[in-house]
Amino acid sequence: MATRGAVSSLLLLFITIVCKGLSSPLQGKEAWNYVEVRDGAHMFWWLYYADSQSAGYQDLPLVMWLQGGPGGSGTGFGNFEEIGPLNRDLKPRKTHWVQAASVLFVDNPVGTGFSYTDRPDVYATDVATVASDMLVLLKHFFTERAEFQSIPFHIFSESYGGKMAAAISLELTKAIAQGTVKCNFAGVALGDSWISPLDSVMTWGPYLYTTSLLDDNGLVGVNAAAEAVMHAIHQEQFQKATELWSVTESVVEQNTNGVNFYNILTQEEDEKVLSSAGENYIALQTRRHIGRLHGQSLSELMNGPIRKKLGIIPQNVTWGGQAEEVFSYMAGDFMKPVVDIVDQLLTAGVNVTVYNGQLDLIVDTMGQERWVKRLKWEGLPGFNKLIWTPLYDPSSPGITGAFYKMYKNFAFYWILKAGHMIPSDQGPMALQMMKMITQQV
Numbered sequence: 468m469a470t471r472g473a474v475s476s477l478l479l480l481f482i483t484i485v486c487k488g489l490s491s492p493l494q495g496k497e498a499w500n501y502v503e504v505r506d507g508a509h510m511f512w513w514l515y516y517a518d519s520q521s522a523g524y525q526d527l528p529l530v531m532w533l534q535g536g537p538g539g540s541g542t543g544f545g546n547f548e549e550i551g552p553l554n555r556d557l558k559p560r561k562t563h564w565v566q567a568a569s570v571l572f573v574d575n576p577v578g579t580g581f582s583y584t585d586r587p588d589v590y591a592t593d594v595a596t597v598a599s600d601m602l603v604l605l606k607h608f609f610t611e612r613a614e615f616q617s618i619p620f621h622i623f624s625e626s627y628g629g630k631m632a633a634a635i636s637l638e639l640t641k642a643i644a645q646g647t648v649k650c651n652f653a654g655v656a657l658g659d660s661w662i663s664p665l666d667s668v669m670t671w672g673p674y675l676y677t678t679s680l681l682d683d684n685g686l687v688g689v690n691a692a693a694e695a696v697m698h699a700i701h702q703e704q705f706q707k708a709t710e711l712w713s714v715t716e717s718v719v720e721q722n723t724n725g726v727n728f729y730n731i732l733t734q735e736e737d738e739k740v741l742s743s744a745g746e747n748y749i750a751l752q753t754r755r756h757i758g759r760l761h762g763q764s765l766s767e768l769m770n771g772p773i774r775k776k777l778g779i780i781p782q783n784v785t786w787g788g789q790a791e792e793v794f795s796y797m798a799g800d801f802m803k804p805v806v807d808i809v810d811q812l813l814t815a816g817v818n819v820t821v822y823n824g825q826l827d828l829i830v831d832t833m834g835q836e837r838w839v840k841r842l843k844w845e846g847l848p849g850f851n852k853l854i855w856t857p858l859y860d861p862s863s864p865g866i867t868g869a870f871y872k873m874y875k876n877f878a879f880y881w882i883l884k885a886g887h888m889i890p891s892d893q894g895p896m897a898l899q900m901m902k903m904i905t906q907q908v
Contacts, residue, residue, distance in 0.1 A: 497515050498513075498516075499511070506589070509583050512571060517565060528619040530622075530623050530905070532571070533575065533635075539760040541572040541580065546572050550564040563894075567901065591797065601639075610649075624655070624660060625889075626830065632656075640812070655819055658822050664700075664708075666835070669694075670834040696711045700802055706798060726828065729828070731826050731828050732826055773786075804838070820880065821880070823880070846877060860895065
């Protein structure tokens, strides 16, 4: 059951935080709401209507953004750190996606961000449940906001969000065919996505070695740890594989003096994200991969001015307060691949885009290319024959910012000088890519 939502001008945000002395309010409007997707499982969404000087929101696409983790908040990190109209200091972001699309942030799985559960037995434990929950939310959304039913709807994702996005896209395609959800689904974009965890882990050693971040001894150690992960996956011991994945990350840290998994050109300086002896791997992985999405300043923003602005967050709910539980309950599903789902999407004619940052390690481009080359999709031979096309960086005329290939309903973008969070690292390039995917350029 949906609770009462709210719609307002972005001006209200500035009224709420006028004590900070901000000025020059943005134009446009927003909406937000809760949907009870299962008994005791409440999912939060936040919509920004497109704010373009050249077109109304009716003439621009709707983009849903799914964060990673699992347990990372799209309404928080994706919104204020990557693609939303305001940054975490509540100042207008120069390059944001609301300039070219209406953007829907959803905190999923339940327990993420402002989403919450009433009891432990309703956390999602696999992507099938995540997809089922999202279908309930989308049915509510497109019913309550019928103006979006005919607008092209794209799902964009990052990291583990891509694994969820693939599963959601397949179920959405079925629901549309059955008439249970009314929307104009136009495709899914998988950004630095955890589609084939083993391919990522198995290429960490070679990638680090070729970029001079491992010596021969380090390469042997990382490869050995990765092979232990591979053995567990082949034995379908997925919970064990998740634990061994954590061990492999610690081996990488030890042999690279703390390389940043999210951008290899930087180094982890915060001891809080490095492994410590005897620590539970769930707690360690939560700090490594969820903690960075819940920094102190962002948490203070979300649990302070934003919570006050939204006005519908229950008193017992803290933004990010259930993130570790979300990750823990999904641990048994974490290392399972969804390459077969991508194949099914392509075969069904769904537009699928893969995009990846050059400097990402956690989901390195080498690993992405490995699983793509194993697709059973009939168009793959034609895609493989293509020579990639350069894209120039909008912020640096004449400088190559990316390469891409596009064949039938599949595309791949290689984003240069970007790590795991591409919109944070290369905002103008990411916006241009989004416009290309949504056929605006």
